[in-house]
Amino acid sequence: MxxxxxxxxxxxxxxxxxxxxxxxxxxxxxxxxxxxxxxxxxxxxxxxxxxxxxxxxxxxxxxxxxxxxxxxxxxxxxxxxxxxxxxxxxxxxxxxxxxxxxxxxxxxxxxxxxxxxxxxxxxxxxxxxxxxxxxxxxxxxxxxxxxxxxxDHARASRDATVHLLGTGRRRIAAIDAGPGGPFPTPPGIQGYADGLRAAGLAPLPGHLLQAPSHQRADGYRAARTLLAQHLRPDAVVCASDALAVGTLCAAFDAGVRVPEDLAVIGVGGSEEGRWTRPALSTVSAxxxxxxxxxxxxxxxxxxxxxxxxxxxxxxHTLLPRASTRRADRSGMLHASR
CATH class of the missing domain: 3.40.50.2300 (Response regulator)
Structure with missing residues (x-):
């Protein structure tokens, strides 16, 4: 019954x-x-x-x-x-x-x-x-x-930026996506800028990109633009894990080592990030x-x-993985903090 x-x-x-x-x-x-x-x-x-x-x-x-x-x-x-x-x-x-x-x-x-x-x-x-x-x-x-x-996307992005700063990176770029909504500056970009400002830094010219969407392909294209610059970033904060996965692929195709040459972190905490190589650091919701x-x-x-x-x-919780592992002056990699 x-x-x-x-x-x-x-x-x-x-x-x-x-x-x-x-x-x-x-x-x-x-x-x-x-x-x-x-x-x-x-x-x-x-x-x-x-x-x-x-x-x-x-x-x-x-x-x-x-x-x-x-x-x-x-x-x-x-x-x-x-x-x-x-x-x-x-x-x-x-x-x-x-x-x-x-x-x-x-x-x-x-x-x-x-x-x-x-x-x-x-x-x-x-x-x-x-x-x-x-x-x-x-x-x-x-x-x-x-x-x-x-x-809170602003706080999540700020936490990701502070994490990268803690691994010794200073030329940190950001890839956001989608409409900015009611804000003069999208929340993710605002948090990223706040994190840099607290360390006495500011975004470098050309290091802040707005992708059309959160699809991996858009992350790939944005990352290729960043990696082609004369003053290449040593880290990227991505507004989503999909953008970050695209960034990892772009780095591989450009012969840029992650995390030795470029640290990458996303937002979302998706299961996919566990299975990238290197495993993707992320801010997990x-x-x-x-x-x-x-x-x-x-x-x-x-x-x-x-x-x-x-x-x-x-x-949200920051999950540091291999994609943001820090390196000392000898180039040896250490666990992220």
Whole structure:
């Protein structure tokens, strides 16, 4: 027999009404009570009767996760985390890939009826997608008029720059990508400049590049431009792991040794970075936290569409690996600090 709300309520030791409030996405449930119900839903394998709920509430029980069509590092892990978090709140997720080229991308209605959309940041979109509730994952939206869940990109980039300075690098370049959003300077570039300034340094001419997108090929082309300069950088801060992977490939093709001649660090903490050679240093975001908070925000936004937008900052951790290993004056490599 299929499990019911009553089964979940008995396992969680709460009322049927409380279980109903959680699985239907109502926001006025305490965090502790919500966790109890979600754990019971997961343990018992409860799945709502979606047809009945659609007729009763006018909602589909579906969310859209809108991502770039390109196979960028980290998207698969994020999608899995979003699916798990949504299931705990009684939702299913359809992943909707779209063109990530700002000149061509037009994000319209998802292919299936959904109650709300989760949009991977750096994709162009209006305040809503087809008039649906929207939460961005990543950078803030232009104008800051929608909910956003993501790391503090300025602080992450500053931490990466300070790490490179600590390995003895001084000619540090930066590769950012995508639209700058509501900021005069993109947050990643601002953090990079702040890190240099704290050490009494400034970006050198030609050492700050803005790539069209976060695709590996754009990182490759930007890095080739940097490596062709007369005063070549000895380190690069990349705004994403994809850009950093492209940079590693460009260095290899140009005969530039990493990390002996060039240190490279990305942002994202993707699984791909573990398997590059040398392994990629990165600033790792807490994907599980981002997924849970993003789903919580979209559920709250569906319930209260006119509430003020909320910005949720996710924690991040610097993961030093071989691509930023420091060298002493003899050229010997040492573990990064």
């Amino acid at each position: 299929p499990t019911t709300l009553r089964d979940v309520a008995q396992l969680a030791q709460v009322s049927v009404k409380t279980v109903s409030n959680v699985v239907n996405g109502y926001p006025h449930v305490s965090a502790g009570m919500r966790r109890r119900v979600e754990a019971a839903v997961e343990a018992i394998g409860y799945r709502p009767n979606r047809s009945a709920r659609t007729l009763r509430t006018g909602r589909t029980g579906m969310l859209a996760l809108i991502v770039p069509a390109a196979d960028l590092p980290g998207i698969g892990g994020l999608a899995r985390a979003v699916v798990r978090a949504a299931a705990g709140r009684g939702y299913r997720v359809v992943v909707n890939p779209v063109d990530s080229d700002p000149a061509r991308a037009a994000i319209a209605n998802p292919p299936l009826p959904v109650d709300g959309c989760l949009l991977l940041a750096d994709l162009p979109a209006a305040p809503g997608v087809g008039g649906l509730p929207l939460v961005r994952l990543g950078r803030p939206a232009p104008g800051g008029h929608v909910d956003r869940v993501g790391i 807490d994907t599980g936290f981002i997924a849970r908070q993003a789903v919580a925000r979209i559920v709250a936004r569906i319930a209260e569409p006119h509430a003020a937008p909320v910005d949720v900052v996710a924690p």
